[in-house]
Amino acid sequence: xxxxxxxxxxxxxxxxxxxxxxxxxxxxxxxxxxxxxxxxxxxxxxxxxxxxxxxxxxxxxxxxxxxxxxxxxxxxxxxxxxxxxxxxxxxxxxxxxxxxxxxxxxxxxxxxxxxxxxxxxxxxxxxxxxxxxxxxxxxxxxxxxxxxxxxxxxxxxxxxxxxxxxxxxxxxxxxxxxxxxxxxxxxxxxxxxxxxxxxxxxxxxxxxxxxxxxxxxxxxxxxxxxxxxxxxxxxxxxxxxxxxxxxxxxxxxxxxxxxxxxxxxxxxxxxxxxxxxxxxxxxxxxxxxxxxxxxxxxxxxxxxxxxxxxxxxxxxxxxxxxxxxxx
Amino acid sequence: xxxxxxxxxxxxxxxxxxxxxxxxxxxxxxxxxxxxxxxxxxxxxxxxxxxxxxxxxxxxxxxxxxxxxxxxxxxxxxxxxxxxxxxxxxxxxxxxxxxxxxxxxxxxxxxxxxxxxxxxxxxxxxxxxxxxxxxxxxxxxxxxxxxxxxxxxxxxxxxxxxxxxxxxxxxxxxxxxxxxxxxxxxxxxxxxxxxxxxxxxxxxxxxxxxxxxxxxxxxxxxxxxxxxxxxxxxxxxxxxxxxxxxxxxxxxxxxxxxxxxxxxxxxxxxxxxxxxxxxxxxxxxxxxxxxxxxxxxxxxxxxxxxxxxxxxxxxxxxxxxxxxxxxxxxxxxxxxxxxxxxxxxxxxxxxxxxxxxxxxxxxxxxxxxxxxxxxxxxxxxxxxxxxxxxxxxxxxxxxxxxxxxxxxxxxxxxxxxxxxxxxxxxxxxxxxxxxxxxxxxxxxxxxxxxxxxxxxxxxxxxxxxxxxxxxxxxxxxxxxxxxxxxxxxxxxxxxxxxxxxxxxxxxxxxxxxxxxxxx
Numbered sequence: 001x002x003x004x005x006x007x008x009x010x011x012x013x014x015x016x017x018x019x020x021x022x023x024x025x026x027x028x029x030x031x032x033x034x035x036x037x038x039x040x041x042x043x044x045x046x047x048x049x050x051x052x053x054x055x056x057x058x059x060x061x062x063x064x065x066x067x068x069x070x071x072x073x074x075x076x077x078x079x080x081x082x083x084x085x086x087x088x089x090x091x092x093x094x095x096x097x098x099x100x101x102x103x104x105x106x107x108x109x110x111x112x113x114x115x116x117x118x119x120x121x122x123x124x125x126x127x128x129x130x131x132x133x134x135x136x137x138x139x140x141x142x143x144x145x146x147x148x149x150x151x152x153x154x155x156x157x158x159x160x161x162x163x164x165x166x167x168x169x170x171x172x173x174x175x176x177x178x179x180x181x182x183x184x185x186x187x188x189x190x191x192x193x194x195x196x197x198x199x200x201x202x203x204x205x206x207x208x209x210x211x212x213x214x215x216x217x218x219x220x221x222x223x224x225x226x227x228x229x230x231x232x233x234x235x236x237x238x239x240x241x242x243x244x245x246x247x248x249x250x251x252x253x254x255x256x257x258x259x260x261x262x263x264x265x266x267x268x269x270x271x272x273x274x275x276x277x278x279x280x281x282x283x284x285x286x287x288x289x290x291x292x293x294x295x296x297x298x299x300x301x302x303x304x305x306x307x308x309x310x311x312x313x314x315x316x317x318x319x320x321x322x323x324x325x326x327x
Numbered sequence: 328x329x330x331x332x333x334x335x336x337x338x339x340x341x342x343x344x345x346x347x348x349x350x351x352x353x354x355x356x357x358x359x360x361x362x363x364x365x366x367x368x369x370x371x372x373x374x375x376x377x378x379x380x381x382x383x384x385x386x387x388x389x390x391x392x393x394x395x396x397x398x399x400x401x402x403x404x405x406x407x408x409x410x411x412x413x414x415x416x417x418x419x420x421x422x423x424x425x426x427x428x429x430x431x432x433x434x435x436x437x438x439x440x441x442x443x444x445x446x447x448x449x450x451x452x453x454x455x456x457x458x459x460x461x462x463x464x465x466x467x468x469x470x471x472x473x474x475x476x477x478x479x480x481x482x483x484x485x486x487x488x489x490x491x492x493x494x495x496x497x498x499x500x501x502x503x504x505x506x507x508x509x510x511x512x513x514x515x516x517x518x519x520x521x522x523x524x525x526x527x528x529x530x531x532x533x534x535x536x537x538x539x540x541x542x543x544x545x546x547x548x549x550x551x552x553x554x555x556x557x558x559x560x561x562x563x564x565x566x567x568x569x570x571x572x573x574x575x576x577x578x579x580x581x582x583x584x585x586x587x588x589x590x591x592x593x594x595x596x597x598x599x600x601x602x603x604x605x606x607x608x609x610x611x612x613x614x615x616x617x618x619x620x621x622x623x624x625x626x627x628x629x630x631x632x633x634x635x636x637x638x639x640x641x642x643x644x645x646x647x648x649x650x651x652x653x654x655x656x657x658x659x660x661x662x663x664x665x666x667x668x669x670x671x672x673x674x675x676x677x678x679x680x681x682x683x684x685x686x687x688x689x690x691x692x693x694x695x696x697x698x699x700x701x702x703x704x705x706x707x708x709x710x711x712x713x714x715x716x717x718x719x720x721x722x723x724x725x726x727x728x729x730x731x732x733x734x735x736x737x738x739x740x741x742x743x744x745x746x747x748x749x750x751x752x753x754x755x756x757x758x759x760x761x762x763x764x765x766x767x768x769x770x771x772x773x774x775x776x777x778x779x780x781x782x783x784x785x786x787x788x789x790x791x792x793x794x795x796x797x798x799x800x801x802x803x804x805x806x807x808x809x810x811x812x813x814x815x816x817x818x819x820x821x822x823x824x825x826x827x828x829x830x831x832x833x834x835x836x837x838x839x840x841x842x843x844x845x846x
Contacts, residue, residue, distance in 0.1 A: 166342040170819045171349050175811060178803045179353045252675070259678035266680055267784065267800045282680065289684065300681045311676035 042323070050320035059312045066306060070126040077106070079124035079276050081116045089115040091292045110294040113284065118295050122302045124276040129306065132192065132277075133257040139196045141253065144203025145246060149234050151204055152211025161208075168201050178269040186272040195257065203249055210245050211238055244322040251314020255307035262303055278303045328841075332827075339823045348481050350815040354808045355480065360391055362806040366554045375465035376454040383472060389553050389808060390480060395449065397426055397469035400440050427456050427467045437469065444471035484812070490546045494524035497600045502616070513583045514595065520544070528598045528617035536623075541596065549813035554805040561813035565795055570626025579612040593620040626706070626793075630780065633787070633794035637779025640714050644721030644775075649768070651722070652729025653761075659734060667726055674723035683716045683789050690715070699791040713790045717783055721775075725768070732764035769836045773828035777821045 050056050090113050092100065097107035109118035151161045180194040211234075214220065220237050228237070258278070264270040265279025266286070273280070281299040289296035319325060364370040364382065373381045387394040405419040418436065425434035441451050449471035457465040475483075494505040505524030512519035512532055520531035527543035534541065549561040556564045572592040578585065580595055598617035601609070609618045627635065655667040674682065690696045690712045697703035698712070736742060737760060745755050782796025799818070802810035834840050 163338070163342060166339070167345050167349065170342070170346045170815075170822060171353075172799060172815055172818065174800055175350065175353060175803055175815070179357055182358055255676050259680075262678045262680050263785065267788070268804045286684070296684075300678075300684060304677050304681045307676045307678060308672065312672060315672075 045326040073123040079120040112295040125278040140200040143200035148204035148207025152208035247318035254310040449473040492525040550809040554807035568624040570624035592622040597621040633782035640717035643718040648722040648725025652726040655730040656733035736760045774825040777825040
C-alpha cells in the first residue's frame with residue numbers, strides 16, 4: 001500500500017493523469033443551469049409557419065403592392081378633389097374620359113362628380129385609410145392589452161372596471177364620435193382621437209376575459225407562491241400564452257377601422273372634405289351608383305381588398321403565433 | 328340566485344341612469360345649443376329680440392333651462408287684485424311700460440322681479456327696444472333664465488316617462504262636463520271607456536285592427552323631437568303607421584248610427600282634444616271638441632319594419648348558420664370547410680357597406696328584385712333583399728362560432744369515450760356534442776330577438792326602408808337632442824335586458840352553470 005499514491009489533491013491528480021487526454025472542467029454554476037435542447041427561436045418558427053401557407057405569400061405581395069402604391073403614388077400625383085371643378089368634366093366614364101383627355105393613367109377609371117380623377121383618388125384615400133387603421137390599431141391595442149391584463153388580474157379593479165365598462169359600452173359610439181368631432185373638428189388627428197378615446201375598452205374587456213381564464217391556473221398559482229411579483233406573473237407567465245389571442249384581435253381590429261371610417265362617412269359624421277378617404281368617396285358616389293358605377297365601385301373594391309388582405313394576414317399570423325403549430 | 332338577480336338588476340339600473348346622464352351631458356352641455364335651430368323653419372323667420380326670445384322659449388321647451396318672463400310674472404301678480412283684471416290695473420300698466428324704458432330699475436315691480444330671480448340663482452337679461460327713427464323694429468323684453476343641471480334633467484325625464492290620463496288634462500275653462508265612464512261605442516258596437524276632459528276621447532276601445540283592444544289611458548314617453556319629427560314623442564314616432572293613408576267608408580261622429588258614410592282616412596277612435604278654434608270642416612264632422620285624429624297608413628310602423636326584418640333574418644341565420652357550422656366542423660379541412668371559411672373571411676373582413684351594395688347590385692341586376700322600398704310595386708318583395716342582407720353576416724358569424732364549438736367538443740375526452748363505448752355517430756352528436764355546443768349559442772338568443780327591435784342602420788338606408796335603425800344616426804346629424812336621449816334609453820334598456828335574459832336562459836339550459844356561485 002505504501003507504493004500506491006492516492007491522489008488527495010488536485011495537483012497530485014494532474015500529475016498522475018494523462019495531460020493530453022483530460023481537461024479539467026470548472027464547477028461553473030451559470031453553465032450548470034443551462035439545459036441542452038435543440039435550437040428553437042420563437043419568432044423564427046412563427047415566420048416559418050407563416051410563410052408555409054400559400055395565402056400568406058399572395059396576401060403579403062398584395063399588401064406590399066397596395067402599400068407602395070398608396071405611399072408613393074400620392075407623392076408623385078397629389079390628389080385634389082376640386083382641381084378640375086371648372087373644366088366641366090364631371091362624371092365621365094373611363095372611355096369618355098380617355099377619349100376627351102387623351103390616354104393617361106389619371107383617366108383610367110373615369111371621373112367623379114367634380115371631374116376628379118378616380119384613379120388618383122383611390123390611392124390617396126387608401127393611404128388615409130391604411131394610416132388611420134395602423135395608428136388607431138396601435139393605440140387601441142397597446143392601451144387595450146395593457147389595461148386588459150391588469151383588469152383581468154386584479155379582482156378589486158375588476159369590480160370597478162366592470163361597472164365602468166357597462167356604462168361606456170352602452171353610450172352609443174356614433175353619438176360619442178359625432179360629439180367629439182363636433183367639439184374638436186373633423187380633421188385626421190381629431191378623428192383618430194375620437195376612435196381611440198373609448199375604442200380600447202372593447203379590446204381591454206375581451207383581453208380581460210382571456211386573462212381571467214388562465215389567471216388561476218396551477219402554474220400561475222405556483223409562481224405566485226414562489227413570490228413572483230404581479231408584473232412578472234402578467235408579463236412572463238400570462239402574456240406569452242396569449243400572443244396568438246393578441247394577434248387574433250389585431251387581425252379583426254385593423255380592417256375594422258377601415259370599415260368604421262367607411263360607415264361613419266356614409267352616415268355623415270366622417271372625416272372632413274379636406275382629407276381624401278375611401279368612406280367619403282363611397283358616400284359621395286353612392287346616390288348615383290347605378291348611373292355612374294365607375295366612381296362607386298373602385299373605392300369599394302379597394303377598401304374590400306385592403307380589409308381582406310389585412311384580415312387574412314392577421315389570421316395567418318395568429319395561427320403561426322400559436323406554439324402548438326410549431327412542432 | 329334571487330339575491331344575485333336583485334343585485335344585478337339594481338347595478339344595471341344604476342349604470343343605466345349613468346349612461347342616460349352621460350348622454351345628456353354629451354348632448355345638452357357639450358354641443359352648442361344653437362345647433363338645434365339648424366332645421367327649424369320658424370327660427371329663420373324671426374329676427375332681433377323676437378329671435379332671442381323664440382330661442383329662449385325653445386330652450387325651455389327642450390329642457391335646456393327654466394325661463395321666467397317679466398310679463399308673465401306681472402300677469403300672475405296682478406291676476407286678481409281687488410277683483411279687477413290685471414289688464415286694467417294701473418300698476419301693471421306702469422310696470423309693462425317700464426320694461427320699454429331704461430328706467431325700469433325705478434319700477435318697484437320690475438326691481439322685485441329682478442331681485443327675486445337673482446336671489447334664486449337666475450341670470451336676469453334685458454333686451455332693449457330697437458327702433459329705426461320713429462318705427463319700432465323690436466320690442467323690449469325682460470327675462471330671467473337658469474340652466475337645468477343634469478340631475479334635475481334626469482329626474483324630470485324619468486318622472487315624465489309614464490303618464491296616466493286624468494279628467495283634468497284639458498286646460499279649458501269652458502269645458503265644464505268632466506268624466507270618465509263606460510259607454511256603448513256605436514262605431515264598433517262594443518263598450519268603450521270614454522273620457523271628457525282627458526286628452527283622448529276613447530281611453531279603452533275595441534276595433535278590427537290588431538291587437539283589437541286599444542288603450543289611451545296609459546302613455547309611455549321617450550322624449551320629444553326638435554328636428555325631424557318636430558313636437559312628437561319618439562315612442563309615438565316609432566309605433567305610428569306609415570305609408571299611404573288608407574281611406575275607408577266611415578260615419579262621421581256627428582252622424583253616428585245614421586248609416587251615412589263618407590270615404591275618409593281618419594281613425595276616429597284616436598281623437599284628441601282641440602283647444603283651438605274649430606274649422607268649418609271640423610264642425611260638420613264632429614259633435615264635440617275632440618277633433619284631432621290620426622290617420623292609418625298601409626305600411627308597417629317603424630318598429631314593425633325593423634322587427635319584422637330583424638326577426639326573419641335572425642331565424643334564417645339560425646336555420647342556416649348552425650347546420651352549416653356543424654357541417655364544416657364534421658368535414659374539417661375538406662372542401663365544404665374550405666368554402667365555408669372563404670365565405671366567413673369575406674363576410675367578416677369586407678366593410679358591411681361594401682357587401683350590402685354588392686348584394687343589392689346582384690339582387691336587382693340578376694333577379695330583378697326591387698331595390699328601393701318606395702319604388703317597389705309589390706311591397707313584400709322589397710323586404711327580400713334587406714332581409715337577406717341582414718341574414719348573410721349573421722349566418723357567417725354563427726357558422727364561425729358553431730364550427731369552433733363543435734370542433735372543440737369533438738376533440739374532448741368524453742366524446743372519445745362515448746365513441747369507444749360503441750355509441751353511433753348520430754347518438755354521440757345529438758346527445759353530447761350538439762347539446763354542449765349549444766350552450767354558447769343559447770346565451771345570444773334573447774339578444775338577437777331584442778336586437779331586432781333596434782333596427783339596422785346601413786340596410787335600412789340603402790334599401791330606403793323606414794325603420795328605427797336610423798333614428799339615432801339622423802338625430803345625431805341634425806342635433807335632435809330629444810331623439811338622441813330617447814334612442815339611448817331604448818337601446819340601453821334593450822341591451823341590459825337581453826344580457827340578463829341571456830344569463831337566465833343559460834342557467835336554465837345548463838344547470839351546471841351558476842351565476843351566483845362565488846369563487
